[in-house]
Amino acid sequence: MAVENMLEISHLTYVFPLSGNLFIKALDDVSFSVRRGEIFGLVGESGSGKSTLARLIMNVYQPCSGRIFYKGIDTADPRAFRQNKGMLQTSRQFIFQDSGTSLNQRMKVEDIVTEPLRIAGRKPDVSYRRTASEALGQAGLNEWYLDRYPANLSGGERQRVAIARALVMEPELIVADEPIASLDASMQAQMVNLFHRLQEEREFTFLFIAHDLAMVKFLCSRVGVMYRGRLVEVAETKELFKNPLHAYTRVLMASIPIPDPRKERGRKIPVYEPDSEELAGELLEAAPGHLVRTGRQDQ
Amino acid sequence: MGNILEVKNLSVSIDTEEGIVEPVRDVSFSLAEGEVLAIVGESGCGKSMLCKSIMKLLPPSARLVAGEILVEGKDIAGLGERAMEKLRGKVFSMVFQDPGRVLNPTMSIGSQIAEAVRIHAPALSEEAVSERVLELLNLVGIEQGRERQRLYPHNFSGGMKQRCVMAIALASDPRVLFADEPTTSLDVTIQAQILDLLSSLQKKLRMATVFVTHDFGVVARVADRAAVMYAGKIVEIGTAEEIFYDPRHPYTWGLLQSLPFFARGKRELPVMPGSPPSLINPPKGDAFACRNPYALAIDYEEAPPFFKVTDTHFAATWLLAPGAPKISFRKGGGFCGS
Numbered sequence: 001m002a003v004e005n006m007l008e009i010s011h012l013t014y015v016f017p018l019s020g021n022l023f024i025k026a027l028d029d030v031s032f033s034v035r036r037g038e039i040f041g042l043v044g045e046s047g048s049g050k051s052t053l054a055r056l057i058m059n060v061y062q063p064c065s066g067r068i069f070y071k072g073i074d075t076a077d078p079r080a081f082r083q084n085k086g087m088l089q090t091s092r093q094f095i096f097q098d099s100g101t102s103l104n105q106r107m108k109v110e111d112i113v114t115e116p117l118r119i120a121g122r123k124p125d126v127s128y129r130r131t132a133s134e135a136l137g138q139a140g141l142n143e144w145y146l147d148r149y150p151a152n153l154s155g156g157e158r159q160r161v162a163i164a165r166a167l168v169m170e171p172e173l174i175v176a177d178e179p180i181a182s183l184d185a186s187m188q189a190q191m192v193n194l195f196h197r198l199q200e201e202r203e204f205t206f207l208f209i210a211h212d213l214a215m216v217k218f219l220c221s222r223v224g225v226m227y228r229g230r231l232v233e234v235a236e237t238k239e240l241f242k243n244p245l246h247a248y249t250r251v252l253m254a255s256i257p258i259p260d261p262r263k264e265r266g267r268k269i270p271v272y273e274p275d276s277e278e279l280a281g282e283l284l285e286a287a288p289g290h291l292v293r294t295g296r297q298d299q
Numbered sequence: 300m301g302n303i304l305e306v307k308n309l310s311v312s313i314d315t316e317e318g319i320v321e322p323v324r325d326v327s328f329s330l331a332e333g334e335v336l337a338i339v340g341e342s343g344c345g346k347s348m349l350c351k352s353i354m355k356l357l358p359p360s361a362r363l364v365a366g367e368i369l370v371e372g373k374d375i376a377g378l379g380e381r382a383m384e385k386l387r388g389k390v391f392s393m394v395f396q397d398p399g400r401v402l403n404p405t406m407s408i409g410s411q412i413a414e415a416v417r418i419h420a421p422a423l424s425e426e427a428v429s430e431r432v433l434e435l436l437n438l439v440g441i442e443q444g445r446e447r448q449r450l451y452p453h454n455f456s457g458g459m460k461q462r463c464v465m466a467i468a469l470a471s472d473p474r475v476l477f478a479d480e481p482t483t484s485l486d487v488t489i490q491a492q493i494l495d496l497l498s499s500l501q502k503k504l505r506m507a508t509v510f511v512t513h514d515f516g517v518v519a520r521v522a523d524r525a526a527v528m529y530a531g532k533i534v535e536i537g538t539a540e541e542i543f544y545d546p547r548h549p550y551t552w553g554l555l556q557s558l559p560f561f562a563r564g565k566r567e568l569p570v571m572p573g574s575p576p577s578l579i580n581p582p583k584g585d586a587f588a589c590r591n592p593y594a595l596a597i598d599y600e601e602a603p604p605f606f607k608v609t610d611t612h613f614a615a616t617w618l619l620a621p622g623a624p625k626i627s628f629r630k631g632g633g634f635c636g637s
């Protein structure tokens with residue numbers, strides 16, 4: 001095998017049952033893979049199933065159908081999961097979308113950041129405090145934050161505590177759900193540079209869920225685009241931005257706001273009219289490595 | 300055009316074990332009817348605290364220590380909670396940064412929006428209320444509103460929760476909306492839809508908006524004016540065009556330069572060196588001095604006053620003082636310039 005896949009998702013479907021005969025199909029037959037050491041970007045409409053996908057990968061939910069392989073282990077299989085539980089808990093880390101509510105409000109920042117180490121029974125070389133302080137430093141927060149509680153932090157500060165917590169385990173895979181959305185431009189740049197470095201120096205693999213396409217373009221090697229529970233396009237980042245094939249992807253690209261008032265103001269933003277044929281079709285290879293969902297076989 | 304809101308020399312302190320945090324320091328600005336003022340600045344610089352202090356929604360450990368808040372000329376800084384509650388239903392509304400904390404997890408989304416509608420219009424019939432709820436859901440782009448209104452916050456995606464918070468804030472037809480990072484978890488197409496919705500309300504209802512964001516693309520799209528905050532202070536304020544095309548504060552230059560938009564072909568995104576100062580005992584002089592490659596000796600001694608660039612454009616940097624060295628700014632040129 002030429003490239004090793006860190007994560008392989010095949011035909012994943014997930015349905016939220018609601019009351020009565022009401023249900024929400026959050027994921028519909030999603031397949032893709034993430035290579036070892038790459039940063040894979042996942043973008044798509046709000047409500048298209050990105051967070052649900054992340055939760056399935058992290059075993060928060062159990063898939064209705066389909067499989068998830070992490071380093072060749074079928075993690076959606078309860079037995080395989082139990083057998084490898086320790087390894088799975090330490091080598092994969094999840095940065096939640098809503099870090100403000102996901103952090104334990106009663107714990108100090110130092111304890112929040114080092115909690116994964118304690119759970120894994122891992123003693124740091126120096127002290128927990130030093131380890132926490134270093135991880136916070138990478139996330140752009142100084143020691144002053146160690147003894148504070150989440151409620152006394154700004155939105156972006158809390159988000160960076162969540163990032164530090166994920167980094168402290170030196171995981172092999174980080175599933176990051178909008179990890180930098182609430183940060184300012186310079187801090188986003190600092191985090192993105194950090195992710196880049198971790199990927200290059202330590203071969204971290206990232207599944208990076210985001211909606212800021214400019215950041216995705218800068219950071220990710222490949223990108224998947226989701227719409228209403230389906231993956232509609234997957235390609236190398238350069239290729240996707242140069243040659244977006246799916247109509248939704250094109251609308252998405254055209255909607256990126258331009259930081260220039262004269263150009264941006266009053267600019268008409270196209271609207272995507274869902275086309276049932278386009279959405280129902282299969283994900284097919286249009287060019288090497290470039291997959292797109294299309295109803296027509298002749299594309 | 301009248302000013303609906305005028306904030307004068309507002310300062311906020313928070314008591315903590317480590318000392319007194321000063322997240323808002325001597326902030327002044329005005330907001331005209333139908334105007335959108337964007338507030339940008341680094342994480343932790345006090346943007347959310349500024350909005351909350353005007354709405355008097357500060358945490359218990361925080362207090363207004365100085366300043367006036369004029370709503371149509373009347374000072375509300377001294378008003379008690381009862382009177383503020385009224386104002387919040389009629390004049391102010393806020394979209395909080397953290398939707399997860401605002402929404403009540405034990406109440407359906409529909410009833411939460413309905414509650415906000417009723418506070419504003421107690422006389423409305425049940426039917427009219429539920430119609431308005433559906434209309435609001437539709438406005439913020441939540442499809443199948445009829446079915447979804449019965450769902451609870453945890454049944455919604457991050458971006459959908461954020462839009463529900465927006466629907467609640469808009470339920471009262473506010474005259475001033477504080478929108479704290481209201482589009483951070485939205486994809487760009489829905490973001491555009493929400494921004495256009497705000498623009499139309501601004502025109503139709505003359506709603507004024509204080510829009511906190513870190514996305515300069517969003518500023519470019521919606522803002523009439525923009526204020527740049529640093530370490531609790533506004534350091535530059537001007538029309539959107541002035542801030543984008545003729546920024547004067549070196550901190551604004553740094554912010555504009557870290558945009559990925561201008562980083563084509565670079566391996567690393569430019570980052571502003573250093574980190575913001577602690578808001579406990581902020582340094583004397585210009586708080587930005589130690590990160591400012593163009594800092595002058597006086598920056599370490601005395602905080603710069605606002606220098607007037609035009610009638611609408613002010614910046615607090617000694618670089619604008621008579622006799623200071625002339626420095627010009629280029630976008631995408633790396634922070635220190637060449």
Ligand SMILES: Nc1ncnc2c1ncn2[C@@H]1O[C@H](COP(=O)(O)OP(=O)(O)OP(=O)(O)O)[C@@H](O)[C@H]1O
Nearest residue numbers: 016026046047048049050051052454455456457458
């Ligand atoms: N616990 C739940 N119960 C019922 N429905 C849910 C639940 N969680 C999510 N959903 C629904 O599943 C769909 C996908 O949600 P998900 O959170 O995965 O979207 P997302 O792509 O992460 O969106 P966003 O960008 O807004 O965060 C949405 O329609 C949402 O309403």
Ligand SMILES: Nc1ncnc2c1ncn2[C@@H]1O[C@H](COP(=O)(O)OP(=O)(O)OP(=O)(O)O)[C@@H](O)[C@H]1O
Nearest residue numbers: 152153154155156157322342343344345346347348
């Ligand atoms: N309850 C509190 N007690 C003590 N300090 C606080 C409290 N709330 C906020 N702070 C501090 O006040 C400063 C300003 O916080 P604020 O939430 O206004 O920042 P912000 O500009 O909105 O940042 P962000 O972009 O990250 O949301 C921060 O440095 C924060 O750590």
Ligand SMILES: [Mg+2]
Nearest residue numbers: 051097456457
């Ligand atoms: Mg999500």
Ligand SMILES: [Mg+2]
Nearest residue numbers: 154155347396
């Ligand atoms: Mg904030």
